[in-house]
Amino acid sequence: MILLIAMSLLLSLTIVAAAILAIRGGQSLAISILAAGLVSLLASVQFLLLAAPDVAMTEAAIGSGLTTFLFFFVLGRVRGGEHD
Amino acid sequence: MAYIAMATGFVLILIGLYGALTNRNILRMIVAFTVANTGVNLVMVAVGYLHGRTAPILDASVPVAEAAERIIDPVPQALVLTAIVIGVGVTALMLAYAYKLYESKRTLDISAFKDLKW
Amino acid sequence: MIRRLFVTLLLLGLAGVFAGLVVSYSPDETLNLSARYYAEHTAQDIGAANIVTAIIVTFRGLDTLGEVTVLFLTAAIVGLVLSHGRREGGGSGRELPPAGELLGTGTRLLVPLILLLGAHVFVNGHLTPGGGFQGGAILASAILLLLLTDPLRRISHRLITAIESTAGLVFVGIGVLGIVLAGGFLDNRILPIGNLGELFSAGAIPIIYSFIGLKVGAEFSSMLAHLSETEDL
Numbered sequence: 001m002i003l004l005i006a007m008s009l010l011l012s013l014t015i016v017a018a019a020i021l022a023i024r025g026g027q028s029l030a031i032s033i034l035a036a037g038l039v040s041l042l043a044s045v046q047f048l049l050l051a052a053p054d055v056a057m058t059e060a061a062i063g064s065g066l067t068t069f070l071f072f073f074v075l076g077r078v079r080g081g082e083h084d
Numbered sequence: 085m086a087y088i089a090m091a092t093g094f095v096l097i098l099i100g101l102y103g104a105l106t107n108r109n110i111l112r113m114i115v116a117f118t119v120a121n122t123g124v125n126l127v128m129v130a131v132g133y134l135h136g137r138t139a140p141i142l143d144a145s146v147p148v149a150e151a152a153e154r155i156i157d158p159v160p161q162a163l164v165l166t167a168i169v170i171g172v173g174v175t176a177l178m179l180a181y182a183y184k185l186y187e188s189k190r191t192l193d194i195s196a197f198k199d200l201k202w
Numbered sequence: 203m204i205r206r207l208f209v210t211l212l213l214l215g216l217a218g219v220f221a222g223l224v225v226s227y228s229p230d231e232t233l234n235l236s237a238r239y240y241a242e243h244t245a246q247d248i249g250a251a252n253i254v255t256a257i258i259v260t261f262r263g264l265d266t267l268g269e270v271t272v273l274f275l276t277a278a279i280v281g282l283v284l285s286h287g288r289r290e291g292g293g294s295g296r297e298l299p300p301a302g303e304l305l306g307t308g309t310r311l312l313v314p315l316i317l318l319l320g321a322h323v324f325v326n327g328h329l330t331p332g333g334g335f336q337g338g339a340i341l342a343s344a345i346l347l348l349l350l351t352d353p354l355r356r357i358s359h360r361l362i363t364a365i366e367s368t369a370g371l372v373f374v375g376i377g378v379l380g381i382v383l384a385g386g387f388l389d390n391r392i393l394p395i396g397n398l399g400e401l402f403s404a405g406a407i408p409i410i411y412s413f414i415g416l417k418v419g420a421e422f423s424s425m426l427a428h429l430s431e432t433e434d435l
Contacts, residue, residue, distance in 0.1 A: 061339040141252050
């Protein structure tokens with residue numbers, strides 16, 4: 001039980017760090033998008049710890065897989081639009 | 085453990101809203117919205133968690149007769165499953181509009197779009 | 203900078219509300235009434251081992267129909283927004299380097315396996331974690347791999363539309379059959395419920411969830427194809 005709580009705590013800290021990395025302005029957009037995908041992926045592990053395997057599977061397949069690729073399709077088209 | 089996950093979810097919502105309100109780049113705002121979306125899902129699943137119980141799947145370790153005493157609340161999980169799928173649809177829609185906006189003004193800076201500003 | 207101050211104040215207020223929610227939250231000791239009903243009645247009424255699947259497909263089947271409709275509308279709007287003014291004949295005019303040997307061979311090897319995994323996930327949705335939405339996303343990732351290997355490849359939109367609308371019609375048709383043969387719209391007892399934990403059990407749930415999986419996979423594939431067919435700006 002202690003081990004589970006420690007894992008959950010560590011996971012939460014990593015999620016928050018990845019989220020801050022995702023919204024921080026000033027670095028390349030690709031890093032933002034990848035960090036947002038990482039938030040989703042780690043959240044799916046958190047769902048697994050919360051005894052929700054269905055939600056974990058959905059989040060891993062859809063939230064972190066498909067969404068990241070949708071972003072990259074658009075990012076590839078608007079290269080040169082990230083001067084800010 | 086539910087408290088940890090719930091606090092993480094609320095922190096994610098705040099981080100996502102902060103990112104969406106302070107960034108000028110439309111793509112960065114959409115990234116921030118997906119972070120907030122993940123936070124909402126985390127809070128909702130954490131509400132359904134009951135201490136010391138297992139996933140709502142009936143098998144050898146969860147006999148049918150004791151199911152009500154052994155499983156956690158399945159309703160928030162079904163809701164979050166719906167929310168994730170709709171979330172990716174909304175994200176795809178926002179990305180399509182961002183592409184069209186870039187096509188019209190050749191920039192992703194939100195302050196360049198002031199046609200409807202008064 | 204007055205703007206940043208305003209945002210910070212707003213978020214501090216929200217943080218206060220959230221902190222109050224977390225501090226005053228006390229977890230339940232037992233299941234609430236509706237969850238208890240689902241836990242006790244799923245096994246004999248529905249026959250599905252996965253209670254989340256039973257809720258999504260049967261107890262709240264109408265919500266799922268609405269959800270699939272929303273997803274269809276989003277895919278249609280993405281297509282509408284992006285198709286406007288697209289050049290005919292395909293290709294962005296730019297010569298792309300051919301995909302590497304590794305990616306090409308890997309795609310030929312992996313695509314059938316990924317499709318098989320997707321089908322496995324949505325056919326077993328009533329027994330194990332997984333189901334139509336996850337399986338549909340896995341099917342769409344096979345299409346994604348095809349698009350990555352050859353960015354100029356045109357996925358047939360006519361085929362995607364045909365799969366999507368057939369799956370939707372069958373889904374609604376099974377729901378109407380439920381009114382005629384069993385207790386109501388989307389009732390799964392039009393087929394025998396069978397034994398808990400077997401593949402052919404839980405009435406019509408595996409069939410309904412398979413068609414939901416096909417529909418969701420087609421919708422995600424159409425979104426991916428539309429976004430990848432846009433032109434460089």
